[in-house]
Amino acid sequence: MTGTTTRPAGPEQLRSRIAAELDRTRARTALLTEAVDEADLTRQHSPLMSPLVWDLAHVGNQEELWLVRDVGGREPVRRDIDDLYDAFKQPRRDRPALPLLPPQEARAYLLTVRDKVLDLLDRVAFTERPLVADGFAFGMIVQHEQQHDETMLATHQLRAGPAVLHAPPPPEPTVRVDGEVLVPAGEFTMGTDTDPWALDNERPAHRVHLPAYVIDAAPVTNGRYREFIADGGYDDPRWWSPAGWRHRREAELVAPMHWRRDGDGWAYRRFGRWAPVRDDEPVVHVCYHEARAYAAWAGKRLPTEAEWEKAARWDPASGRSRRYPWGDDDPTAEHANLGQRHLWPAPVGAYPAGASPLGVHQLIGDVWEWTSTPFRGHPGFTAFPYREYSEVFFGDDHRVLRGGSFGTDRAACRGTFRNWDFPIRRQIFSGFRCARDARPEESQP
Structure with missing residues (x-):
């Protein structure tokens, strides 16, 4: 179904x-x-x-x-x-x-x-x-x-203590994925009226016009994020919003959650096991404020929710919005890292079959991706079957995350599915990718 x-x-x-x-x-x-x-x-x-x-x-x-x-x-x-x-x-x-x-x-x-x-x-x-x-x-x-x-x-x-969960490691990369992807200006259909199990906050379908923008071809990796740390990103208020800097100081943030120094590098605790941080995996367990600070340091920004969804669903050949980046078919093990099949994000380039027509990779699975958008209803939103599922959370207190993680099941993940949380949360399996406005010379046909 x-x-x-x-x-x-x-x-x-x-x-x-x-x-x-x-x-x-x-x-x-x-x-x-x-x-x-x-x-x-x-x-x-x-x-x-x-x-x-x-x-x-x-x-x-x-x-x-x-x-x-x-x-x-x-x-x-x-x-x-x-x-x-x-x-x-x-x-x-x-x-x-x-x-x-x-x-x-x-x-x-x-x-x-x-x-x-x-x-x-x-x-x-x-x-x-x-x-x-x-x-x-x-x-x-x-x-x-x-x-x-x-x-x-x-x-x-x-939880503390020895490991009790077991799963094979995710697949190794089969293609090289780097750089950015231009998404042309124009309209696309956001949300859905046709998915029978879509929840109220995914509805209704509506047309959204976006100017041309550029989005990362893959989520930000541990390697890229380590550069931000090494450059003093956690110690420089220039990159942080006032609320983010205040939280960074109060919570004494110095690195993603579950990281610790390991000699000259970093180690990451994954379900009771310590392992060296692998540079080509998407960074995980970062809050919105950390993601926003990294994006500012990199000279970019976080994508809006609409930008994320257009990159994930819009098919330039047909002009229609797909259910997933690769089409309308259910995700398989070839498309995305979902459903607790593995216990951490897959390296960038591990799922070429899951890429969008524009060449944006790993939009589904691996890590929930922070967007810059506060959680609100789509135009014409109607609460169903009860206000407490979505509507009571609308407002500026929560930011939208999209795409699912390695721990998200396929039943609760699609191109229209919306997650939300407080900007300080990072115990969730959250990462991000960056975006920026297209320069005039990039947006020409």
Whole structure:
């Protein structure tokens, strides 16, 4: 279901796809929560993150609220826990003190809810009721759980102790990618009206005109970022916004999160293992302020969200916006580093099949990319199915990130998918690429 922009052939095909997505997603949740013991499940590894056991029961509670109760109209499984797992009522820092379901009880709860959902899936009519049409509510729950799986993966990165997660290294580069790409002036279609599982903040589709601009052909690498550090970038307020410089000083930032000095170089801790920083990998675990400072040091800027999306979706041959840089087909292992298949970003040049028609690489997967744009609704935005998914976060407090990371699942990543976070956040798998205005001589046909 996640790889098509057209309606499926029939309800039975849709049921099969939904069941497969639910099962695939739950298997990832199990992997992340069964990799550690009960003490690690219930411990808070950072005040920025929930205990893993909270995320575990929360995904079940959301599945119950939306599918069992709302779509199915059935009696609650556990109404008594609704407040415990309400993300708006319970700040992350306070969740360890709550009377949370212990791991065994949380797993039993998820099983009970899932049994009821699969029974509902066998019977539901995919009517034109917006919540149910094209299986939207089921797709929303799949994406919600996958987003929490990525959050749990970030919690694993923050936990102390020996490594418990394992994956093969990402592929080696097969092409050389460097420099910049010119994106010609003109209109393109931003957002979507056709993707059946697109969330409210991705809608509606609308035309946007952009002047010519230049964007990096690849995300900024560790090697490039090390040059910024070596040149005193963290000590020079010229490159930082006032808010960024204030945060850099208060938080005592000197390098990306999880880096430490290693002789004359740097090492990076990845899920319990230290390794030398590899220069050709995209830099990860930097906040918006760090990304903005680097861009200023490099004589560039961060792309706007619209610039990022045009580079990722616009096809100059047809003039249409694709679902992904390479086309409308689902991402495969040849296209992008997604879905926790690997546990760190792939070197630049590892995914030539995923490049856009203009030659922009690794826009999907590897690292979430900071943009300069505050998070707001597209023109004509309508909250659906509830304001708390997107609308309550609109404003200048959050910046938009695009493209997904190595920890993002394909169900929660497409050319229109929008993420957002506070500019100071860097426990997420965030990186960036730079852009700049095109010079007059570059923008001539």
